[in-house]
Amino acid sequence: MNGPLENVSVIVKGDKTGVNTDNQGRYSINAPSNSTLVFSFVGFKTQNIEVSGRSNINVFMTADAKSLGEVVVVGYGTSKKATVTGSISTVSADKLQSAPSVNFSNDLIGRLPGLVATTPSGEPGNDDAVLRIRGSNTLGNNSPLVVIDGIANRNMQRLDPADVESVTVLKDASAAIYGAEAANGVILVTTKRGSIGKARISVSLNHAITKPTVLPKMADAATYAQMLNEISLYSGGSPVYSPDEIQKFKDGSEPYKYPNTNWISTVFKPSSEQDYGHLSLSGGSESLRYYISFGGNYQDGIYRNSATNYSQANFRSNIDAKISNNIKLSFDLSGRQENRNYPTISQQTIFDFAVTRALPNVVDFYGPGLPGSNFEAGDNPAVISTNKTGYDKDKRYYLQSDLKLDINIPWIKGLSLTGNAAIDKNFMNEKIWRTPWYLYTWDGTTVDDKNKPVLSKVKSGYSDPNLYQYMEDGHVTTLNALLNYQTSILDKHNIKVLLGAEKSVGDLMNFSAYRRYFLSTSLDQLFAGGDLEKDNNGTASQTARLNYFGRLNYNYLSKYMVEFLFRYDGSYIFPADKRFGFFPGVSAGWQVAKENFWKNNLSFINNFKIRASWGQTGNDRITEYQYLSSMGFGNTYIFNDDVQAKTLSELRIANPNVTWEVANQTNIGFDGEMLDGKIKVSADYFYNLRSNILAFRNASVPTSTGLTLPMENIGKVVNRGFEFQVGYGNSKGDFTYEISVNGGFAKNKIKFWDETPGVPDYQKSTGHPMNTNLYYQAIGIYKDQAAVDASPHWDGAQPGDIEFKDVNGDGKINSLDEVRDNRSNIPTFIGGFSGDFKYKNFYLSFLIQGATGAVRYDSITHSGAIGNFFQQDAEGRWTADNPNASKPRTWNGSGSYYTQQPNTYWLQSTDYVRLKNIEIGYTLPDAINSKIGIKGSRIYISGLNLITLDHLTDFDPESVSNITYPLNKVINFGLTVNL
């Protein structure tokens, strides 16, 4: 972005004559010394500069994502932003690239009003954001449809951010052109293409250090030993450790016998590394334009000697050729290899053992390379997070191609025909090589002459080396043809028509093989495995869709606008007679600012457009073939000692009437600009009524029926909310700045679905938001036995336990005292505040992002006899000496009623505000650039998730549970050079 701009139009204000800049951004124009020069370029802000007698005027063009002339991507085409009538959010490339994240989905967070995005895990390779457009609308699948360069259902997460030109989100009826898949909204991504000019090379190199945003603090060995004594005491037993032993844990006098291990610092390294590089070549002539790029990244895990890392290499070649005046051919080819490396132990198990099940009174290492063995299944977290357990190499390959032919029909002006043929292939190849690892056991007494423990080595984990390989081969072909007609009658009536048809077929097959009893770990190939218990497997699936669609746009003097669109959609997911559906949409807009009454009275508001839309879209994201009653193979059953027999069981009973969900989407909004475009405002209000929601009827069907229910179109959900975006940009001398605020609020309510008869009102889900839960109301800690006796209590409650409220006042605590909490794990409000500042060669941009309205439930599974306690739970706990505590007495695992029954004590608000990203950069002056022979360059430091404000102490507000891999804090150093 920061280089010389070619083809910038420079004119003298009030004059018709003008020139364009050349490929080094230079221009020469004759102008009176008191005149004003107007610099303009599509996508950039037009600037008026007074000449004031100068002979050399350098202008810094700033991008203007919302300029009126801007063209936005819409379904199956583009439209002028000024005449768009749907509710659309866009974000341009430069904004997305300032986040030093290697997962593109994470770049979208906080940038687009109406897009709710959270990142539940930061594990390299598994850190995709969960994306929701306008929150949740259905009880089923809420994920939006992703369309990349016009082809639906492509994977967006691993796109190279530098290749992306823009991202557009269709939030309302404008998505209806995508029919039965579009009810959750559509995300349109376009990639960069070449423009006319000399070849431009851009190289970008980034190196970052990363660390978890937060890691929990756990109790130390002495505290934990004391708590073990309490556990024993509370169940009527005697202390496990004497005061003398607890003292030894504390003072470290016998570190091998009475260790005090801080597992967090043993398992996790202080920081990890991340690299990202990108090279692009673009340019072209009238007849051939090209954009070619290569990129790669590497992301290390947070464990010491980590076996976890992610890397990818990708290329893209977007070629546009003009064959004749009427024929244009484009050919896009992109490919990507994604490498995910993990240990053979799952991330959940590692975190389980590294955080809650890592006991502080157990030895981590007896010395360098001598890990201790005192773990169930040998799961020493300092070992199972490394490649001592073998490896899990997961390689995925994507090859996407698209051939596009544009034909202007010369006999009818404005008529054109476009044909697209896209073939996407993807392959996956996973190899899991599990090898036993070795740990060291000390008998607790024997020492050598240097007083070091005498150890013996033990094989752990797997009894023999084994190898599992998995291959997957998938393919999707999409063919479409579009007929476009555009005309203007008397320069007043502007008409655009689109008609199209599209077909897509896909298939997927996989194959796996397994062998064990490898004689040695030296050869990790299938053939070298034993023949006993070798295994293989494989399956396949297919998809097919066919649809027809069209759109009619009409506007009168770009002042009154109306749009009709439809899609007639057929999907293999539904039975033959329910397969096709018709999805219409209509929207209208009024450029009020073009009316004379406005111009005369409100001229400081240069632009004011009111929009409204209504449409129907569908959601077909359910398990296919719900209309068939079929059976599937299950586990084998053994007869005659060792003969394995296949088993069959009913998968579901058929629902012959299953069809897509219907979304009725209504939206009104406006876009405005004031003070010559310095202030921009847009806002939307929406009302979505989703009906025919597919859900299981198991809330009312008794289990005595034994039915495995199919999904039925029974639910109805209303989702309503608003979004806004306000931006202000200005410049003063060498200082230019732009700030922007956006936010979106969405709240849904179940109008109807299957509800268990007879539940009390305060437990009903109907009338409340989706995916909410029932909780007992924790109202305090029982101080003493008298307090227990004085209130209705859980059978078996003791002093120090959590008191539940007797909600229905029947003198008993049972499930009738659970109350529905209206919050879920999806925020209801999400917003961003961003700023871009430039002074001379320096620039600063930042994004502060926040979300409110969501909760997480910290279920306690291990703390107790088999797992450590969080320091905060240990410190504030109830004991006989601390009866007024706010935290319960030492508990033992999930056995206590309040660690087992969902209750509000463990329910935490995840409201947060965080400095999502920040970038400080310096653009090298031209003098230096030319000296070293380059066109432009900049260096920058950027950060991700640097500061977070929330209520949580031990976890990131976005992570879903206490055993998931935390999000990363990233500090990135980068350099971009244009040649």
Next chain:
Amino acid sequence: MKKIITLPRIIFLIIVLFTIGCKKDFLETKPLSEISQPDVWSDPTLAETFVNGIYNRLDEPLIKYSRSIYVDESQRRSQKSVLDFNNCLLTPDQIPGWTSGNADPFMLWQPLYASIRACNLFFENIKSVPDDNTLIDGKTLKDRLKGEVHFLRAWFYFNLTNLYGGVPIITKVYQLNDSFSIARNSYADCIKFIVSDCDSAAALLPLIGNGDNKGRATEGAALALKSKVLLFAASDLHNTNVFPSYANPELVGYTDNNRTARWQAAKDAAKAVIDLGQYNLYKPTPAPSDSVSLNFVNMRLSSDNQEDIFVKYYIPATIVTFQNMWLLNGPNGYHAQGNNTPIGNMVDSYEMKDGSKFDWNNPAEAASPYTNRDPRFYADILYEGAKWAQRPSDVINIDPVGIIQVGKWMTWNKTTNSEVDVWGLDTPNGPIETNNSSATGYYCRKFLDPTLKGPYETNIQPYTYRYIRYAEVLMNYAEACIGLHQEDEARTYINMIRRRAGMPDITATGADLVAEYRNERRVEFYDEDKRFFDVRRWVIGPEAYTKTTKVTVVYKLNADNTTATNPTITPQVLETRSWKDKAYFFPIDRKEINKNSKLIQNPGYD
């Protein structure tokens, strides 16, 4: 130059391609990983495969949370939710410990009714399976399958009546739009229905299974199940007034006074199995040179023997961690996990070799509690000093022989002149996997193969789980005889079991005989999933759910600062369990009653 690519040609081509491409037939895809129901019911092999799937839904007693921890046999360390179960904190909302996901996934209302649906689905469709008159073991495939499914349905309903009392008898296959509301049948009706399924099964099934049919239900299995069902029906729980204020006594027991007829039916049913002449006790009369304990070990490790009536086989390739008994139950000093450990009360119920009761108050017995006990004690229990399997490679230096160590040695450190405790390998304070140690001072030896060397050095142990073995039928017969006051006959059969175990005959009468019988059944079937329901049907909750015990084992410091060679073994309270009568039956889930308003809750639950 002549233009090959002309506009009209391209347009024509696109139109042609689309016309060809847009045939709607291609939307007619088929699932490639599923089999349609009509296909299943037109192919005898697939129909049999479906029946295999019903076997796959049999309850799984040998799992991480074995049924023995919910009764006075074992303890799963300090698992609070299981203790809550053993304190009878069952409610219509929750059955603590039982529904936590570690227990048997099939022993509840919902999964049992799902299994019953599978049986009913089979009966509705079996007529469309083509006939084949080939006889295997004297029966056609269709008859055999019908017999098996009658047997399996009886099995599932029997589990339901044991857990819940009378339940709705459902024989139809519900469709999506049926009315689902249905009332409970009386306990008597349920037993009648189950017995009739057993009778139908017995009539259709081969006498015994051969070859690859081993492990399928047989006539013997159906008759043995019937004997069990009728014995349960004749038991105290269903024939005495346990819940005097319950408004629907017919749901939990009999309301007539024909108990003698029920004892007679139970006796006849057991006799019918005996009279088949197909089964015998394993080594019924041990030779003087036999190690009786070893006989029992071998019986349990054998893949099949003459005592088997209905079994389930497990092989290493299909055993998941959840069922890996060696890993789950072995001592922590072997890198195993020490679950389901016998409680002191259970261990104490093994008699002395001479047939007298073991007694901690007898100084000689208390000083050396593990000598001269019932030979089954040595086959079932791992205790301090028991010689067992070789230790894993890292532990073999510490203990080259393989002796269970559940205690501590008090030793004297001469340099510091202080006492130092050295903990045994299988204790919670030892050096190995301390989390996984027994809390009772014992480990379960039953079913475990001592030739294995720990979970990471050898393969998983295969095993045969015996749902019904002949010994149970003999005991059922004896119990029915006691009910009919035919004590001689009862003693004869009890003594068959005792003789095989190398124990002297019993001679008791009256209440003593009942007590002796019950103790014999407890010991013979330790951890074989009998005790849980026995305690309930005998209505002895208060004596079974009480204080449990463990032992502490200390090799004391002698006056001269040497360590004693013999341990001091002391029984102590392990945990306190308590009984509530409502727990004789499980509660029906509140949600299920909300969904089906005709259901009446069991006594004691609201």
